Amino acid sequence: MNKGKIVSIHSFRGGTGKSNTTANLAAQVAMAGKRVGVVDTDIQSPGIHVLFGLDENKMGKTMNDFLHGKATIREIGFSIGDHSSGGEGRAKLAGKNLWLFPSSIRGREISQILKEGIDFNLLNEGLQKTITEFDLDYLFIDTHPGLNEETLLSIATSDILIIILRPDNQDLQGTSVTVDIARSLDVPNLLLMVNKALPKYDFAELKKEIEDKFNAPVTGILPLSFDLADNASNDLFSLRFPDHDWSKALRGVAEAVLAVE
Amino acid sequence: MPGVFDRLNKEIKDKQQEGGITALDLADLQPALRKIMRLMLRELQMTYPRLCEAMDDTPEKDRLTRDELDDSLSMLTQQFWLIRIGEGEKAIYKVNLRRKEGSKLAAGIWSALDAKLKDKPKDG
Numbered sequence: 001m002n003k004g005k006i007v008s009i010h011s012f013r014g015g016t017g018k019s020n021t022t023a024n025l026a027a028q029v030a031m032a033g034k035r036v037g038v039v040d041t042d043i044q045s046p047g048i049h050v051l052f053g054l055d056e057n058k059m060g061k062t063m064n065d066f067l068h069g070k071a072t073i074r075e076i077g078f079s080i081g082d083h084s085s086g087g088e089g090r091a092k093l094a095g096k097n098l099w100l101f102p103s104s105i106r107g108r109e110i111s112q113i114l115k116e117g118i119d120f121n122l123l124n125e126g127l128q129k130t131i132t133e134f135d136l137d138y139l140f141i142d143t144h145p146g147l148n149e150e151t152l153l154s155i156a157t158s159d160i161l162i163i164i165l166r167p168d169n170q171d172l173q174g175t176s177v178t179v180d181i182a183r184s185l186d187v188p189n190l191l192l193m194v195n196k197a198l199p200k201y202d203f204a205e206l207k208k209e210i211e212d213k214f215n216a217p218v219t220g221i222l223p224l225s226f227d228l229a230d231n232a233s234n235d236l237f238s239l240r241f242p243d244h245d246w247s248k249a250l251r252g253v254a255e256a257v258l259a260v261e
Numbered sequence: 262m263p264g265v266f267d268r269l270n271k272e273i274k275d276k277q278q279e280g281g282i283t284a285l286d287l288a289d290l291q292p293a294l295r296k297i298m299r300l301m302l303r304e305l306q307m308t309y310p311r312l313c314e315a316m317d318d319t320p321e322k323d324r325l326t327r328d329e330l331d332d333s334l335s336m337l338t339q340q341f342w343l344i345r346i347g348e349g350e351k352a353i354y355k356v357n358l359r360r361k362e363g364s365k366l367a368a369g370i371w372s373a374l375d376a377k378l379k380d381k382p383k384d385g
Contacts, residue, residue, distance in 0.1 A: 006303075108378040115371045120281075120358035128305055149361045152284030157302045184288035186295055 004035075004131035005159040007140050007257060012174025014145040016164045017195045020228070021250065022142040023051035024238040025162075027089075028254035030081075030098035031239070034137040037077070037130045039063065039101040041123075041154055042144040043113050046103035050233045053086040054078065056105055064104040064113060066126050073129040076101050089240030099134055101126075120153055127157065138257070146174075147181065155182055160189040160260055162219070162253070166196045167206060172213070179214050189260050190216045193253050196224040219256035220249045280341035281359030292323040294333055298356055301343075306355040 009022040022038065030036040040046045040063065049059060060078065065071035077099040084093040104110060131139050141158070143151040155161055161182050165171040175192070182190050192214060197206060203221045210218050225246045231237045238247035287298055293316060300315050301307050307315070316330055325333060334354065337343040344355045364371075 106378075108375065111371065111374050111378065114364045115366075117363035118361040120361060121356075124302055124356075124358060125305060128303060149283065153358065156284040156287055156299065181285075181288070185284065186292070186299065 004037075004136040005138050005260070006127070006131075006154070006157055007138055007160040007162065008143055008151075008154045008158040009140060009162050009164065010143045010151060010155065010178060011145050011164040011171075012147070012178050013171055016145070016166055016171065017222075017228075018145065018164050019048040019142050020051060020233065020237070021162075021164055021193065021195065021222075021253075022140050023048055024236055024247075024250050025254050025257065026098060026138070026140045027093060027236045027239055028251055029138050029140075029257060030093060030096040032254070032258060034258075035097040035135055037099045037101060037134055037136045037139045038142065039127060039130060039139060040103040040142050041150050042142055043103045043118070043150065044110060044144060046105055046110075047233075048142045049100060049102040049105070051236060052078075052080050052100050053083070053090055054100070054102060058083075059102055059105065062102050062104040062109070063126065064109045067113065067118060067122055073101070073126055073133055077130070077134055078102065087235035087240070089236040089238070092239045093236075099130075099136075101130055118150065120149070123150065124153060124157065127154070147178065152181070152185075155187060156185045158187050160191060160257060161187045162191045162193055162257075164193050164195050165210075167194060167198070167201065167210075172210075175214065179216065191253075191256060192216050192218045194218060194221040197221050199223050217256070220253040222246050222249045222253075281357040282340075282342035283359050286342065291325075291333070293319045293325050294337070296323075298342075301354060301356045302358075306353050309350055309352045309354070312354060 009018055011018045026036050026038045038048065040048045043063065061071035061075045063076060066073060066076055080093050080098040080100055081096040084090045127139065127141070130136060141154045143154055163175055163178050165175045179190065192210060194206065194210060197203065207218045207221055223245050227241065227244060228237050228246055238250045241247055287295055290298060296319055297312060297315050313327070313330065316325060334343065338345045341357055344357050346353045
């Protein structure tokens with residue numbers, strides 16, 4: 001099996017901070033000296049490119065082009081280490097081995113995928129080739145919230161699945177479904193991360209409660225933060241504000257990923 | 262004139278058009294087969310000797326005998342969940358994932374949307 005690990009980031013519901021977490025985790029792992037890729041498989045509502053400072057004009061070839069046979073994986077990989085300007089946090093990634101494989105944000109290309117469907121043999125080939133062609137240690141997959149077919153494929157091929165949830169009853173019920181599916185697909189490492197926890201909670205108690213409920217480790221409880229909201233996805237928060245409580249907790253999650261054998 | 266690789270690739274592509282397995286189908290397989298299918302998804306394709314090697318690495322309680330493995334591979338191939346190129350020891354296996362269907366919205370909606378988006382200067 002190729003040596004790079006696939007890390008899928010999933011949440012059952014939208015608005016959990018999945019893309020923000022994925023981008024910051026990938027950045028932290030790249031800062032630790034690893035070769036890292038980030039694929040946006042949220043083809044119908046892509047967004048993670050914003051955190052890396054890309055917009056429609058800067059974006060070159062995308063996963064949509066790959067799925068339509070118009071580009072190779074090599075052509076899609078956008079080096080963040082070579083284009084890290086435009087944000088105090090992102091600037092710290094200069095020279096690091098981090099590539100983004102974005103999905104298109106052009107309306108026509110999104111509607112074309114919705115209309116024509118997806119060749120999953122090709123999508124899987126693309127995911128595996130990002131690892132081999134870029135010699136990645138970690139490939140982070142930002143998935144669409146909920147359980148659709150591309151999300152299930154990424155879960156089925158993952159070495160590590162991180163499920164993000166908020167301390168909210170709807171999230172807790174939805175997470176149960178994802179945990180059941182991940183277990184039935186034999187995902188080797190299932191990790192949980194709680195985001196947007198109100199500071200008034202007892203985090204240690206919350207961690208224990210969630211670990212007991214799902215019988216899986218909670219790698220971090222990240223506080224609800226107005227500072228993060230104020231950042232408005234303009235920069236990589238954990239690099240820009242490394243001493244913030246949110247950033248410290250996120251680094252704990254990154255360490256848990258790096259600790260997986 | 263196409264080479265051997267091109268011909269094999271075309272044969273695989275032609276076979277991939279027919280049916281295929283979904284991630285949820287994977288969950289219903291026997292543990293040893295699921296392990297092999299997951300491995301095959303990561304390696305993209307596996308030779309028969311490599312499959313046998315992977316089976317030997319599975320925990321003893323889940324391990325299939327060679328006959329059971331051969332029967333399972335035949336069954337998965339007949340269902341078009343696996344694609345086999347070649348025979349016997351030289352066979353190469355590849356997982357055949359089912360294509361995600363396109364939206365069932367009426368064609369008129371897509372052409373109207375397409376026409377609207379085509380006019381947007383940024384999307385050109």
